[in-house]
Amino acid sequence: MLGILLYCVGVMYTPGPVNILSLNSGMQHRLSAHFPFCLGVGAALCFWFLLIGYAGGAIISEQVMPFITAFGVMFILYLAYKIISADVDTNQSENSACHFTFKDGLLMQLLNPKSFLVVLPVTTVQFPAANIEGSGIAIWSMGLGLLGFGAPLAYAAFGATVTSRMSSTACFKYFNIIMGVMLVAVAMDMVYHHIYLAI
Numbered sequence: 001m002l003g004i005l006l007y008c009v010g011v012m013y014t015p016g017p018v019n020i021l022s023l024n025s026g027m028q029h030r031l032s033a034h035f036p037f038c039l040g041v042g043a044a045l046c047f048w049f050l051l052i053g054y055a056g057g058a059i060i061s062e063q064v065m066p067f068i069t070a071f072g073v074m075f076i077l078y079l080a081y082k083i084i085s086a087d088v089d090t091n092q093s094e095n096s097a098c099h100f101t102f103k104d105g106l107l108m109q110l111l112n113p114k115s116f117l118v119v120l121p122v123t124t125v126q127f128p129a130a131n132i133e134g135s136g137i138a139i140w141s142m143g144l145g146l147l148g149f150g151a152p153l154a155y156a157a158f159g160a161t162v163t164s165r166m167s168s169t170a171c172f173k174y175f176n177i178i179m180g181v182m183l184v185a186v187a188m189d190m191v192y193h194h195i196y197l198a199i
Contacts, residue, residue, distance in 0.1 A: 004126045008144055011118045012045075012151040017076050017186045018108055022152035024083055024179040025100055026159025033099065034156040038149045040105025046145025048115050053123040053137040065113070069194040072111030076187040079108070084180035105152070113194045118144075 018041055025034050109115055122144070127133070132140055
């Protein structure tokens with residue numbers, strides 16, 4: 001069971017589209033303003049753990065993954081555009097900066113192929129190996145969803161810490177551009193690995 005937790009932390013807490021957005025949001029909003037987005041991420045992970053944990057890996061077939069990924073890529077590119085084009089005003093950053101909601105977190109994590117890097121091995125291999133079944137799947141799904149809530153929150157907290165050392169509007173604008181370009185790079189990587197190679 002410790003192996004499940006270590007594996008999930010290793011995958012969930014590494015940089016990805018959700019965590020990159022969270023870092024950016026943490027730099028431009030109060031940490032508490034990022035809670036709904038994190039809850040959306042955790043809820044999406046809990047949903048996938050429950051669905052695949054009970055229904056099995058057959059629910060998400062190899063043929064369906066490129067289509068899920070395509071929607072995920074479009075959503076990530078849309079969010080990258082929102083970040084790059086956001087107005088930055090260090091005096092009014094709470095009002096002018098791009099703000100992400102519960103729905104954004106939920107959709108992003110539902111369509112994020114990285115979710116399946118966590119969910120599929122855990123539900124199809126590690127749950128059965130640890131004799132986790134029945135109500136145990138629900139309990140573990142909620143706990144791992146909570147763990148998923150913590151990952152973007154940790155990145156947002158780090159972003160908030162970095163913000164305290166920056167005051168220039170230009171710094172925020174450049175940072176937004178860098179974050180947006182990183183999201184585009186993540187989207188292109190998803191296209192290559194989860195669509196191009198899969199077809």
